[in-house]
Amino acid sequence: MALNATQETSTGPVLELANIHKAFGGVVAVEDFSLDLHAGEIVALVGDNGAGKSTLIKMISGVHAPTSGTISLDGEAVAFADASVARAHGVEVVYQDLALADQQPVYMNMFLGRETVRGPLNLLDRKAMMRETQALVDELDVRIPSAKAIIRDLSGGQRQGVAIARATHWAKKLILLDEPTAALGVAETARVEEIVKILRERNIAILIISHSLDQVFRLSDRICVLRRGVQIGVRETAKSDKNEIVSMITGVA
Amino acid sequence: MEWLKSARQTFDLQQYVVYLGFLAIFLFFAITLSDDGFLTTRNLSNIVLQTAPATIMAIGFVFVLSAGEIDLSFGSIVAVSALSGAVVMQDYPMVAGIAAGLGVGLAIGWFNGVLVAYLRLPSFLVTLATLGLFAGLARSMTNLRSIPVVNDAFTGFFGSGALFGIPSLILWTIGAVIVGHIVYRESRFGAHVIATGDNAGAAQVSGIKVPRIRLAVMMISGGCAGLAGLLYAGRLQAARYTLGESDLMTVIAAVIVGGTALNGGKGSVIGALVGSLLMGMLNNGLILMGLSVSDQMIVRGLIILIAVAISLRDTSR
Numbered sequence: 001m002a003l004n005a006t007q008e009t010s011t012g013p014v015l016e017l018a019n020i021h022k023a024f025g026g027v028v029a030v031e032d033f034s035l036d037l038h039a040g041e042i043v044a045l046v047g048d049n050g051a052g053k054s055t056l057i058k059m060i061s062g063v064h065a066p067t068s069g070t071i072s073l074d075g076e077a078v079a080f081a082d083a084s085v086a087r088a089h090g091v092e093v094v095y096q097d098l099a100l101a102d103q104q105p106v107y108m109n110m111f112l113g114r115e116t117v118r119g120p121l122n123l124l125d126r127k128a129m130m131r132e133t134q135a136l137v138d139e140l141d142v143r144i145p146s147a148k149a150i151i152r153d154l155s156g157g158q159r160q161g162v163a164i165a166r167a168t169h170w171a172k173k174l175i176l177l178d179e180p181t182a183a184l185g186v187a188e189t190a191r192v193e194e195i196v197k198i199l200r201e202r203n204i205a206i207l208i209i210s211h212s213l214d215q216v217f218r219l220s221d222r223i224c225v226l227r228r229g230v231q232i233g234v235r236e237t238a239k240s241d242k243n244e245i246v247s248m249i250t251g252v253a
Numbered sequence: 254m255e256w257l258k259s260a261r262q263t264f265d266l267q268q269y270v271v272y273l274g275f276l277a278i279f280l281f282f283a284i285t286l287s288d289d290g291f292l293t294t295r296n297l298s299n300i301v302l303q304t305a306p307a308t309i310m311a312i313g314f315v316f317v318l319s320a321g322e323i324d325l326s327f328g329s330i331v332a333v334s335a336l337s338g339a340v341v342m343q344d345y346p347m348v349a350g351i352a353a354g355l356g357v358g359l360a361i362g363w364f365n366g367v368l369v370a371y372l373r374l375p376s377f378l379v380t381l382a383t384l385g386l387f388a389g390l391a392r393s394m395t396n397l398r399s400i401p402v403v404n405d406a407f408t409g410f411f412g413s414g415a416l417f418g419i420p421s422l423i424l425w426t427i428g429a430v431i432v433g434h435i436v437y438r439e440s441r442f443g444a445h446v447i448a449t450g451d452n453a454g455a456a457q458v459s460g461i462k463v464p465r466i467r468l469a470v471m472m473i474s475g476g477c478a479g480l481a482g483l484l485y486a487g488r489l490q491a492a493r494y495t496l497g498e499s500d501l502m503t504v505i506a507a508v509i510v511g512g513t514a515l516n517g518g519k520g521s522v523i524g525a526l527v528g529s530l531l532m533g534m535l536n537n538g539l540i541l542m543g544l545s546v547s548d549q550m551i552v553r554g555l556i557i558l559i560a561v562a563i564s565l566r567d568t569s570r
Binding site for chain 1: 435439440441444445447448451452454455456458459460461514518519
């Protein structure tokens with residue numbers, strides 16, 4: 001698979017952010033941010049509202065361009081004109097508000113905008129899309145009634161499972177998770193966390209934004225703290241504790 | 254999981270409302286009007302011939318509604334297209350007339366589409382305005398006169414002609430339904446139209462060029478209206494500003510009854526065909542029953558209200 005190929009050809013960081021700076025007009029959203037992200041690693045991005053987390057995700061996914069600084073994928077500097085260019089480079093985002101088409105079946109959402117076609121007329125290959133979807137949700141253990149189920153009939157956790165499965169299907173290197181469990185209950189959150197761990201085993205680099213420190217400590221390998229656009233520090237999760245992170249987030253020692 | 258199952262079942266039932274309604278009304282007329290010639294081949298084929306333009310408009314409307322937009326202007330596009338075709342054919346051959354009719358329809362659709370897709374003006378208001386604008390233009394183009402169409406090739410091709418004994422209007426209907434259905438249901442473009450109407454934000458971040466889709470559906474609607482205008486002109490051997498004027502309610506009702514969601518994301522071209530035939534059959538049956546024009550309007554309005562209520566009942570949860 002492509003994932004393994006990535007690992008063989010490069011041992012350097014999958015994602016490298018160097019001195020990223022972003023200002024909207026005169027307002028500085030992110031200043032001098034640097035971070036490396038390796039394959040099979042989960043890094044959590046934490047900070048209060050307005051700390052610049054979402055702005056960072058949007059720069060990596062090509063929605064915004066950084067004012068200065070470089071974004072490198074597999075050691076190669078990239079500049080994304082828009083989100084579809086980032087996706088072509090194997091970067092996928094799971095949005096907080098899901099970004100699923102509610103009245104469509106799971107398999108059409110899995111292939112939204114990238115439908116499989118066949119034959120000289122380029123007609124939709126629904127069977128192939130259903131088959132691949134079924135295989136993927138089985139592999140990730142996303143428990144949905146079938147690939148043909150309509151999104152509207154699924155629970156919040158199932159929907160988030162579908163959104164993550166979609167990102168997994170297309171991501172070659174990197175998945176950005178923007179508060180993937182913000183709207184979910186306890187059991188559903190646990191299911192989504194299981195899926196995220198499966199992604200790590202598949203050697204994908206994961207950057208996750210979360211407001212739940214419990215979740216951050218359950219999932220992440222490293223924690224990066226932002227406060228008002230300033231990078232406060234990066235800690236190895238195993239060598240840190242909640243008190244340290246909280247004081248870094250709030251600035252109160 | 255029981256509720257889930259039952260939800261799916263009502264959903265499926267709703268898909269068949271148009272077919273059940275069609276069957277019920279057909280049987281009702283077949284029994285009550287058996288002595289009035291409802292069931293004769295001639296009458297039944299007349300129904301299909303008369304609904305051909307409305308069916309074509311309905312196909313365009315399925316695309317527009319599915320993308321989360323609306324087009325109220327197609328009726329006046331029909332008139333302007335038919336008149337343009339007829340005027341051009343007074344001096345030039347059939348091909349020029351066809352090109353003029355279709356071109357005018359596409360151009361007006363493009364005009365609507367640019368305002369809707371790129372200036373993000375609400376399609377309801379844009380097309381309400383262009384409905385009036387082009388209805389006025391159709392009147393002033395010819396000073397309310399009707400333009401005769403004497404080009405025999407044209408009237409054969411779009412009206413009275415036949416191929417292998419099948420009337421050309423029926424061939425146009427079948428062709429448009431097949432092409433419409435395949436594009437809507439089996440092509441990537443169709444999937445993108447539906448996704449745009451379902452969740453434009455999700456479509457956008459999934460790489461679908463949402464403005465381009467919105468422009469395209471308005472042009473499809475305009476093009477279909479242009480073709481409908483040519484079919485009217487061919488069948489009536491004349492073009493008049495009143496063409497298409499009374500089709501707005503019929504077409505919207507046909508499409509909604511046929512299972513297309515009013516707010517986008519779901520639809521059916523086949524459903525729109527059956528819905529359109531249902532409306533035509535209703536028209537025909539009420540006339541055969543001897544109802545006055547005013548009574549016909551009342552009964553038709555009531556039946557459309559019931560049909561729409563049934564077909565929309567389950568989607569609004």
